Amino acid sequence: MAIDDDGPMMDDKVAVVTGVSRRAGIGYAIARELLAQGAKVLVQSWTPHDAEQTWGEDPGGMEAVLAGLGGDGDRLRHVAADFADPEAPARVMERAVAAYGHVDVLIANHARSVRQSLTEVTAAELDLAWAVNGRASVLLTQAFAAQYDDRRPGGRVILFTSGQHLGPMPGELPYAISKGAIQQMTLSLADALADRGITVNTVNPGPVDTGWADAELTAHVSRSLPAGRWGRPEEVARLVRWLASDEANWITGQVINSEGGFRRWVS
Known part of the structure; x- marks a missing residue:
């Protein structure tokens, strides 16, 4: 992997990035960063989930998202996949291998988020949140390892x-529980793949401004951040790019809390 003054280049790498459906999102910023570093990238989206949320789909749809990344072509491919389907993770990886011959980097950035408190929580949403957030992350890792x-x-x-391992989220239990499982699985997945030279790490980006929070919540959380602002998607993307590079080959089994000094105890 070549290195230049702007950082590590990835012109010999192929990456799969999940959860790329909005230009304001973290997945989009990650895909753009990797493409800028020379990688070939397959992005996964599931826009029906965005359509159910208050923030909605990208105003330009997936056409605008892909156009912003340079357009579907030799270095960028796209697949729509619903990770509620247990077969979807394998299909996403198969699509990437069919396009590029192999995959070097898996970035499982996708998430399902629905607000349910303890009095509101349902078995159906608990199951769906686990399927999308937890189960799909494991099955994507399995499919990645199988082709590697x-x-x-x-x-x-x-x-x-x-x-979720650092502070409670009582108003969003299915999301908190299922995403908290990612923290728990990191070390075990890392150990399972360590002898093959594959690192496994998890990023906790803290509060990131992707357009989902209203003005009141944005202001409230900003008071708990020393910089007085939320994180930016491109700041998350730079960390991910580094973890994906050869420079991070000694880092595995870690949950990296990149939160800008988030003080959860500030009211």
Whole structure:
């Protein structure tokens, strides 16, 4: 992997990035960063989930998202997949291998988020949140490992949690429980793949401004951040790019809390 003054280049790498459906999102920023570093990227989206949320779909749809990444072509491919389907993770990986021959980096950034408190929580949503957030992350890792060529250096799996291991989220129990499982699985997945030269790490990006929070919540959380603002998607993307690079080959089994000094106890 070449290095230039702007950081590690990834012109010999292929990455799968899940959860790329909005230009304001973390997944979009990650895909853009990797493409800028020379990687070939397959992005996964499931826009019906965004349509159910208060923030809605990207105003330009997936056409605008893909156009913003340079357009579907030799270095960028797209697949729509619903991770509620247990077969979807394998299909996403198969699509990437069919397009590029192999995958070096898996970034499981996708998430299902529905607000349910203890009095509101349902079995159906608990099951669905686990399927999308937890189960799919494991099955994506399994599919990645199955196709990975151990002769290629630099295998990377990067998962995402949201700090559930550091603070409570009582108003969003299915999300908190299922994403909290990512923190718990990180070390075991890392150990399972360590002898093959594949690292597994998880990023907790803290509060990131992706357009989902209203003005009141944005102001409230900003008071708990030393910089007085939420994180930006591109700041998360730079950390992920580094974890995906050869420079991070000694880091595995870690949950990296990149929260800008988030003080959860500030009211």
